[in-house]
Amino acid sequence: MTRLRSLLFVPGDSDRKFAKGRESGADVLICDLEDAVAPSQKEAARVRVSEWLGEADDIAPALFVRINPLDTGLTAADLAAVVRPGLAGIVLPKANGAQDVTTISDLIAPLERVADMTEGTVKILVVATETPAAMFALGSYAPAHPRLLGLTWGAEDLGAAIGITSNKEADGSWTFPFQVARAHCLFAAANAEVAPIDTLYADFTDDAGLESDCRKARRDGFTGRIAIHPAQVETINRCFTPSEEELAEARKITAAFAANPDAGTLGIDGKMYDIPHLVTARKVLAAAGEK
Incomplete structure (x- = not known):
């Protein structure tokens, strides 16, 4: 299973940024064919990303591709170019609900067969809050489609759709509509039993702000975060990795319940x-790769 702790965006038309990304320590590189690529460069980016996927065996991060949304007319060509060995996942932007996951899966399956890939190899991470319609469909992701790996949320496209003047308060916190989007994405992911991934932190020069925000996100239940710059990866990885103290406590709790399988409540060290x-x-142990 792909670890979804740090997911770094890389423009699909930049070899230089891809090279930096692969050395960043990110768990996932999201090779972007959508917003980071100008319309005139879409086809060239598809070719470039396909070449990167051919190098996947020599790259530590898992490789995902953010395709163009279903309503653009570009989705099928994106998938035809990138569904090949080396592709671990698709990031689906501007999804309006679980039906879009089914649609993408139906497009992926024959391409996997042509590429001699096991059906179901390519997973899907959904950006689940980028349209007003999407906000009313967050409950549709449960039960989860077999390909659905996680849900994340986005603010910019949603903000444009509803006509905001700003999505941040003076202190940098999200305004109320975006607190709602964030929270509902978290609940929807928990309901579908898939990974909840927090959105990007735009100011990649603000290390202290990123760290504080990541710690709040993990406190609230998010298990990973999107990065927009390689410099953010180390902080994200550190903040979303349980400490030794947390792991020790989690091991103690699971061991105590394993030794008392019929107990609903246990006293451990006076608590x-x-x-x-x-x-x-x-969940703490799972975040560290332990069972």
């Missing part, structure tokens, strides 16, 4: 723990 604590402990 009471119940099943929700066990669920949280298991």
